Amino acid sequence: MTTISISPDVPARSAPIDRRDSAMHRLFGTVVSSVATVVALGLGLYALSRFADWSLINAVWPGEPGAMCRRATGACWAFLGEKLNQILFGIYPPAQQWRPALVCAFILFMVVLSLSPRQWRLRTVVLWLVGMAGSLALMQGGWFGLERVPTASWGGLPVTLLLAVCALGIGMPLGVLLALARRGSLPVARFIATCVIELIRGLPLISLLFMASIVLPIMLPAGMTIDSLLRAGIALTIFSAAYLAEVIRGGLQSLPAGQLEASRALGLSWWQMTRLVVLPQAMRKVIAPLTNTAIVMIKNTSLVLIVGLFDLLSSGRAALTDPAWPTPYVETYFFIAGIYFCICFGLSRYSMWLERRFKKGELR
Amino acid sequence: MSKWYGEFQVLRDIDLQVASGERLVICGPSGSGKSTMIRCINRLERHQEGSIIVNGVELADDLRAIDEVRADAGMVFQHFNLFPHLTVLENCILAPMHVKRMPREQATDLAMQYLARVRIPDQASKFPAQLSGGQQQRVAIARSLCMQPRIMLFDEPTSALDPEMVKEVLDTMTSLAEDGMTMLCVTHEMGFARSVADRVVFMDGGRILESADPGSFFDRPQHERTRAFLERILH
Numbered sequence: 218m219t220t221i222s223i224s225p226d227v228p229a230r231s232a233p234i235d236r237r238d239s240a241m242h243r244l245f246g247t248v249v250s251s252v253a254t255v256v257a258l259g260l261g262l263y264a265l266s267r268f269a270d271w272s273l274i275n276a277v278w279p280g281e282p283g284a285m286c287r288r289a290t291g292a293c294w295a296f297l298g299e300k301l302n303q304i305l306f307g308i309y310p311p312a313q314q315w316r317p318a319l320v321c322a323f324i325l326f327m328v329v330l331s332l333s334p335r336q337w338r339l340r341t342v343v344l345w346l347v348g349m350a351g352s353l354a355l356m357q358g359g360w361f362g363l364e365r366v367p368t369a370s371w372g373g374l375p376v377t378l379l380l381a382v383c384a385l386g387i388g389m390p391l392g393v394l395l396a397l398a399r400r401g402s403l404p405v406a407r408f409i410a411t412c413v414i415e416l417i418r419g420l421p422l423i424s425l426l427f428m429a430s431i432v433l434p435i436m437l438p439a440g441m442t443i444d445s446l447l448r449a450g451i452a453l454t455i456f457s458a459a460y461l462a463e464v465i466r467g468g469l470q471s472l473p474a475g476q477l478e479a480s481r482a483l484g485l486s487w488w489q490m491t492r493l494v495v496l497p498q499a500m501r502k503v504i505a506p507l508t509n510t511a512i513v514m515i516k517n518t519s520l521v522l523i524v525g526l527f528d529l530l531s532s533g534r535a536a537l538t539d540p541a542w543p544t545p546y547v548e549t550y551f552f553i554a555g556i557y558f559c560i561c562f563g564l565s566r567y568s569m570w571l572e573r574r575f576k577k578g579e580l581r
Numbered sequence: 582m583s584k585w586y587g588e589f590q591v592l593r594d595i596d597l598q599v600a601s602g603e604r605l606v607i608c609g610p611s612g613s614g615k616s617t618m619i620r621c622i623n624r625l626e627r628h629q630e631g632s633i634i635v636n637g638v639e640l641a642d643d644l645r646a647i648d649e650v651r652a653d654a655g656m657v658f659q660h661f662n663l664f665p666h667l668t669v670l671e672n673c674i675l676a677p678m679h680v681k682r683m684p685r686e687q688a689t690d691l692a693m694q695y696l697a698r699v700r701i702p703d704q705a706s707k708f709p710a711q712l713s714g715g716q717q718q719r720v721a722i723a724r725s726l727c728m729q730p731r732i733m734l735f736d737e738p739t740s741a742l743d744p745e746m747v748k749e750v751l752d753t754m755t756s757l758a759e760d761g762m763t764m765l766c767v768t769h770e771m772g773f774a775r776s777v778a779d780r781v782v783f784m785d786g787g788r789i790l791e792s793a794d795p796g797s798f799f800d801r802p803q804h805e806r807t808r809a810f811l812e813r814i815l816h
Contacts, residue, residue, distance in 0.1 A: 478625050479662035479721075483676035483728060484651040493675060497666050575666075 283542040293545040297552050300536040304549065307372015307532040313364055317375040320352040324378045332567060334574070345386065352379070368446040372527030372535075374556070376446070380518040380528065381560075384453040385511055391454065392461030397491065399462065400469050410462070417459035422520055425452045430524040449521045457514040464506045468499030501575050508568035512561045529553055582631030584617065591617050592628070593787040601731070604764045606774040606795075609784035610810060615767045618784070619734045622765070623654045636731065652680065655725030659737040661717045663709040669696070669720050670705040673727045680728070688727070695723040699753050715746025719753050726757075733757065735766040771815060775799060783807045 244254045275291025279298025286293035297304070306317045327348055331341055356375065359365035398410035417425070429452035430445055437443065472495060480490040500507070522531035533549045584592040591614045599605055607615045620626040621633060624640055624647045633640040635650045664672050673692035677683040683691070696702045699719035701712075709717050718738055725733060735754065739747045751773050758764055758777045768774065774781050774795055781798040783791040783806075790804045799815075802808045 473662075475658060475660055475662035476664065479656075479658065479664070481625060482623055482651060482654075482656035482658075483724070484648055484680040485676060486648075486680075489679050493679065494664055498664075501666065 286543045286545065292548050293543060294548060296542055296545045297548060299542070300539070300549075303373075303536040304529070304533045304552065305373045306375065307527040307535065308370050309366060309372060310364065310370070313358070313366060316355050316358070316363075316366075317371070317373070320356055320375045321378060323348060323352055324375075324382060334571075349379075349382065349386075368444050371446065373532040374529050376521075376527060376532075377518050377529040379446075380450055380453055380521065381515045383450045384457040384514050384518065388454045388457035388461055388514070391458035392465055393496065395458060395462035396465040396469060399466060413455075414459045414462050417455055418463070422452075422456050422517055423523060425456055426520060426524050428452070445524065446526060449524055449526055453514070453518060453521075456517070457510070460510050460514070461507065464503050464510055465499060467506065468501075468503035469495065471502050472499055501572075504568050504572050504575075508564060512564055515560060515564070516557060529556060582621070582628050582633055584614075584621065584626065584628045584630075591787050592621070595631070595789060597782070597789060597792075599763065599765065601763055602761050604758045604777055604779045605766065605782060606778040606780075607765065607767045607782045607784060608769060608771075608774065608810075609790075613784040614787040615784045616736050619656075619736055619765050619767055622732075622734060623651050623656055625656075652728060653730055654732040654734055655728055655730035656734045657718070657721050657725055657736065657738045659740050661709070661714075661721045661741075663717055663721055663724070665709055668706050668708055669701070669712070672709070672720060673724045676724070677727050692723070692727050695726045696720070698726070698756075699723045700749075713746060714742045715749045718742065718746075718750045722750075722753055722757070732763045732765070735764065735768065737767050737769075739768065739770055769814060771799070771811075783810065785810075 243250070245251045270291065272292050275289055277285045277289045277291065277293050277295045279295050281295045283295065283299070286295060302311065302314055305321075306314045309317055327345060330336060331345070354360070355363075356371060357366065357368070395410045395414055398406040399414065401407055426449060429448040433448060434442065476494055476498065477490065480494045485493065519528055519530040521528050522534075527535060530553055533553045537544045537546060537549060582592060582595045583590065595618060597618075607619065609615050617626055621628045621640075622635060628640075636653050638646050638649050638653075640646060640650055663669075664675070667675065670689065670692055673696065674683075674685065674688035677688040677691060678685060693702055693705065696705055699722055701716055701719055701723075704712060704716060704720070709720065712720065722733075722738075738754070739750050742750065747770070751770060754764070754766070754773070755777050766773075766778075776795075778795050780792060781795050782789055783798070783802075783804070785806050791798065791802065791807045793803070798807075799811065802811055
């Protein structure tokens with residue numbers, strides 16, 4: 218008896234369409250699912266219409282006076298229009314706010330410039346370093362007749378961007394070094410890297426920020442101070458380095474031993490092998506978890522508000538304290554959430570693009 | 582030379598001389614230590630006793646000596662071990678550019694010359710995963726040749742290939758042998774051993790049991806273990 222018969226001559230019958238797969242059947246196939254569909258749809262529409270009432274129809278738009286907001290039942294977008302600069306730039310002197318605006322524009326420009334793998338070379342790194350030093354000098358002032366603005370008066374989006382760039386830009390190479398040391402053959406380096414990673418990962422970021430802002434100054438010799446923004450930057454950088462290191466270590470572990478053997482047989486030194494063969498492959502394998510960590514770290518920068526720094530989120534909260542206006546918390550948080558979402562969603566889409574790009578050549 | 586993995590001795594009193602230009606085929610059952618032996622020659626494995634001298638350089642813990650030997654000895658692996666993130670050409674020019682500090686143009690010329698030699702110059706801009714197994718192994722041979730080694734080590738170069746692709750790789754190896762390259766091949770391709778090798782070495786249990794020219798090795802094996810092995814693989 219034939220069990221399997223494969224023949225080229227018989228035309229294949231097209232499979233009948235399974236009606237249970239159609240959307241119509243799933244939503245209205247039985248009485249229960251019909252009722253559930255109608256109820257869910259009704260609730261959804263109701264919520265949407267209430268939200269539209271609040272956010273659009275009854276809203277007070279920019280240009281209208283603050284008093285209107287007290288009477289209106291809708292959203293007070295006028296507040297955002299009025300306080301936009303304060304939310305974005307904190308208590309930076311209003312007349313000087315072109316400086317943080319320029320810095321934000323520069324950072325965004327550099328981020329866009331660095332997206333393409335073709336730009337991943339020394340020139341871009343130098344441009345980043347020089348640009349960031351210039352940005353800090355511009356924010357700080359005190360030269361060429363620029364008014365001096367201490368870091369205590371910095372706030373808003375530039376602080377968030379500076380902290381994020383610092384935590385990821387310096388944290389990434391630091392994380393690579395930690396991961397390599399932990400996987401390496403030098404016992405001392407391995408011990409130190411393991412201790413640093415485990416210690417930092419074992420602490421909540423908040424406690425690390427507190428330690429950096431309160432304990433560190435006590436430990437320093439009298440008269441020596443470190444800027445509080447810098448201290449928070451250091452804490453965030455070390456924290457992200459520890460997490461990134463573990464992600465990168467996962468990538469290193471996934472590399473087949475044959476790659477190392479081939480590199481060594483060709484005579485590559487340890488450093489050449491690491492730079493040319495190991496890291497490019499390891500990093501490509503962990504793009505998704507690296508992105509995850511990067512997104513978490515960007516949002517973590519908002520925790521600096523507990524050590525008294527004014528990042529985007531705390532600047533928004535500070536703007537809400539003006540007695541001349543009602544306190545539209547929801548609207549302000551909506552706006553700030555929108556900025557965070559744009560950054561994080563953009564990063565997420567970028568990482569997907571990067572993965573596709575790298576896969577194109579390598580897979581059959 | 583002897584080598585242990587922990588308590589287990591993988592290589593026992595290996596005593597082997599290979600002359601310049603000699604073609605050696607090493608065969609034996611799996612676990613006999615043949616791969617380990619040739620991996621010791623470029624220090625992918627460390628031996629514990631005895632000495633290994635390659636072109637007058639003794640392999641010990643001296644890193645410079647190891648680099649010198651690796652520059653002289655190219656290696657081809659069972660699983661090709663091409664770098665998947667680089668194109669065929671980039672695979673070939675990587676070591677000349679970074680180990681020998683050769684300018685890119687010169688390394689590219691050299692690589693194209695060797696890719697032509699293994700008959701795949703038209704695949705230079707593809708990635709390894711886009712090639713067949715036989716093509717990948719020929720790229721791996723070209724990649725080794727780009728370092729202009731004086732010795733080539735082959736560690737079961739055809740064992741991971743589809744039967745149809747074995748021939749193209751063996752042909753490449755044969756043409757290399759005809760040019761006078763010193764070759765040490767761990768392989769079960771007995772046809773290749775018979776027609777190309779100057780000497781066939783049979784290993785079992787970490788020892789070299791027999792070492793003879795292919796004629797006497799295949800027709801008059803001395804050792805009983807060798808006879809049993811040949812019977813099984815020659816049908």
